[in-house]
Amino acid sequence: MSYRVEFSRAARNRFLRLDRSQKERVGARVDELASNPYDPRISGLLANKGDLRKSRVGGWRIIFIVKDQSRTVYILALERRGQVYQRL
Numbered sequence: 556m557s558y559r560v561e562f563s564r565a566a567r568n569r570f571l572r573l574d575r576s577q578k579e580r581v582g583a584r585v586d587e588l589a590s591n592p593y594d595p596r597i598s599g600l601l602a603n604k605g606d607l608r609k610s611r612v613g614g615w616r617i618i619f620i621v622k623d624q625s626r627t628v629y630i631l632a633l634e635r636r637g638q639v640y641q642r643l
Contacts, residue, residue, distance in 0.1 A: 563631050616635075617632075
């Protein structure tokens with residue numbers, strides 16, 4: 556059973572501004588996260604950040620939290636690798 560995916564406003568705006576090839580790659584990863592957000596091959600916990608998880612897509616990072624009760628993957632941030640960890 557898959558999870559529903561929700562984006563924060565900032566993450567959705569960033570996703571919509573990506574070029575077509577990046578959007579396809581990130582979109583494919585989001586689909587993978589919806590089917591199994593705990594797969595260690597595509598995601599991992601952020602150190603010292605509680606329940607926040609990360610997923611790498613090239614130079615981009617998807618920061619998200621999984622809400623098991625509502626079966627939702629909530630994407631908080633979609634940023635370049637160098638910028639994302641400074642903003643958390």
